[in-house]
Amino acid sequence: MKKTDAIVRLIRQEIENKDILEVACGTAEFSLSAAQCAKQVTCIDIDSGRLSSLVEERENIRFQEMDAVEMDFACDAFDTVVLYNALCHIEDQYDTILAECRRVLKPEGHILLIATWKMDSSLMAEMFGDRLEWLEGNCIMKLGK
Numbered sequence: 001m002k003k004t005d006a007i008v009r010l011i012r013q014e015i016e017n018k019d020i021l022e023v024a025c026g027t028a029e030f031s032l033s034a035a036q037c038a039k040q041v042t043c044i045d046i047d048s049g050r051l052s053s054l055v056e057e058r059e060n061i062r063f064q065e066m067d068a069v070e071m072d073f074a075c076d077a078f079d080t081v082v083l084y085n086a087l088c089h090i091e092d093q094y095d096t097i098l099a100e101c102r103r104v105l106k107p108e109g110h111i112l113l114i115a116t117w118k119m120d121s122s123l124m125a126e127m128f129g130d131r132l133e134w135l136e137g138n139c140i141m142k143l144g145k
């Protein structure tokens with residue numbers, strides 16, 4: 001099973017039939033997996049260079065080139081916001097990006113920081129300590145609005 005499919009299975013209650021935003025999506029592998037059961041997936045990255053061409057083939061995914069520091073979305077727009085293996089790359093802007101993620105998140109929604117790489121999970125361990133959840137070797141931090 002593809003890694004991102006396995007992650008979506010682990011957090012299915014946060015994805016199924018929901019409006020998802022993936023921030024700093026890179027290839028958008030996570031978004032492609034989430035789109036199999038989400039209502040709608042929006043994914044953004046500051047650089048579209050690594051985006052998978054498969055994204056164009058799916059009706060319920062839209063990609064937008066956008067800086068996560070200042071997102072072009074309304075407040076309270078998404079049920080779930082995901083950052084997948086992206087924390088190390090946005091570390092310097094983490095506070096600003098987290099504030100933006102909270103702004104676009106619906107009141108009852110969750111932000112999920114997910115790491116399957118050691119580089120990201122080590123940083124998350126430093127930042128969140130024993131508040132982190134470990135599921136099948138993957139590191140997940142769930143934050144509210």
Ligand SMILES: C[S@@+](CC[C@H](N)C(=O)[O-])C[C@H]1O[C@@H](n2cnc3c(N)ncnc32)[C@H](O)[C@@H]1O
Binds near residue numbers: 047069085086
């Ligand atoms: C490790 S990479 C890709 C992670 C992605 N989830 C994946 O699995 O392919 C981190 C990404 O963060 C993006 N990024 C860095 N700063 C950003 C910002 N301010 N706004 C949006 N994307 C950003 C980079 O362009 C890069 O694609």
